[in-house]
Amino acid sequence: MRNYLMIFLIPFLLGNYCFAQENEVLTFSHGPYLQNVSETGATICFNTNRLVVPGVMIKSGNNDFELKVSSTDGLVNVGNHIHKVRIENLKPGQLYEYKLVAKEIEEYYPYIVVFGDTLISKSYSFKTFSTTQKQVNFTVFCDIHDQATKLAKYLDSNAIEKQDCYFLNGDILGHIEEEAQVYSSFLDTCIRKFASEKPFYYARGNHETRGKFARQLKNYLDLPDNKYYYGLTIANTRFVILDGGEDKPDTTTVYAGLADFDNYRLKELEWLKKEVVSEEFVNAQFKIVIVHMPIKQDKKNWYGMAFLAEHFGPVLKESKIDLMISGHTHKNAWIKSNDSGFGYPVMISSNNNYIEAQVNKSEISIQLKDLDGKIVDEYVVGKR
Ligand SMILES: [Fe+2]
Known part of the structure; x- marks a missing residue:
């Protein structure tokens, strides 16, 4: 009797499910959020619930809006999930206004495409970076x-309007199990508070490497060269974002043979050696490294930190970086240049504190803030 009932029920339930999908109204499900902003480019990311041609209408000043779409291998991108619209050839230091566009595809046959509604969002704005800006916040x-x-x-007390950008410096997620967690753990909050108008840059922590959805995190970001390690120039400052990988040896039982971070870090090291002799790095007045696990000499270092200290520390020492900003230890610390082992100071913020910083032509100022936005410590790094 039970089997008999299921034979009738399954088509009915499936039919209802498909009907619900087909009748969902086209919406922007998440976003927009800015990624990979530079002096001349920006990526605008958002998510829709139906198959669309994603686009961005953009303009500066009194100019007319221009529609931009992205393409891959000669085909304009379409999709029903995360969209990343890359916009190039922007002007440095320019304020841009933009709107999202989603043109629905109702039927997609080889020689006929039937379009449905076009959804247009409200206006947002962002500013490209400029070499001439006097301060970086x-x-x-x-x-x-x-x-x-x-x-x-944290964001309630953060001077959002003054920021040029944000760095999410690792262990923002615990371990990554599914897409919904990426949105609920940080991305929707970033979008609600700042990310539609200010970009964030991700520095992966050791916890973001864990869980069955860890390999998909990159799908939600737009990283330079699609790597978790990269350089970024804002005005007089070169930021070098590093991925420290896991904190324990690759052979650790709980990694189940699925970790390959020694090889990964050595490849990253080769990139770093090129980065520190690049024109952008050498010409920058200030060089700041953003890395989740602090790179410092310490006999108590666990495997991952010891690996970073052994291989990356000497390269960073030689290249005379001005400051390293880290987390991971869940304890606030200011490690002086003479104590890090590599000639640079290390600022570590705990799991209940965050950092606001400004770089002007002569110094880096850092405020360590608590959950109520109270400044609990301040530091200044002068020019070397
Ligand atoms: Fe960590």
Whole structure:
């Protein structure tokens, strides 16, 4: 009797499910959020619930809006999930206004495509970076461990309008199990508070390497060269974002033979050696490294940190970076240049603190803030 009932029920249930999908109204499900902003480019990311041609209408000043779409291998991108519209040839230091566009594809046959509604969002704005800007303002969050309410509380006291960008410095997620967690743990909060108008740059922590969805995190970001290690220039400052990988040896039982971070870090090291002799790095007045696990000499270093200290420390020492900003230890610390082992100071913020910093032509100023936005410590790094 039960089997008999199921034979009738399954088509009915499936039919209802398909009907619900087909009748969902086209919406922007998440976003927009800015990624990979530079002096001349920006990527605008968003998500729709139906198959669309994603686009962005953009303009500066009194000019007319221009529609931009992205393409891959000669085909204009279409999709029903995450969209990343890359816009190039922007002017440095320019304020841009933009709107999202989603042109629905109702039927997609080889020689006929039937379009449905076109959805257009409200206006947002962002500014490209400029070599001539006198100051760089940025905020660093780390070790949020899925606590979006903590991130929101930090942002309540953060001077959002003054920031050029944000760095999410690792362990923002605990371990990554599914897409919904990426949105609920940080991304939706970032979008709600700042990310539609200010970009964030991700520095992967050791916890973001864990869980069955860890390999998909990159799908939600737009990283230079699609790597978790990269350089970024804002005005007189070169930021070098590093991925420290896991904190324990690749052979650790709980990694189940699925970790290959020694090889990964050595490849990253080769990139770093090129980065520190690049024109952008050499010509920058200030060089700041953003890395989740601090790179410092310490006999108590676990495997991952010891690996970074052994291989990356000497390269960073030689290249005379001005400051390293880290997390991971869940304890605030200011490690002086003479104590890090590599000639640079290290600022570590705990899992209940965040950093606001400014770079002008002569110094880097850092404020360490608590959950209520109270400044608990301040530091200044002068020009070397
Ligand atoms: Fe960590």
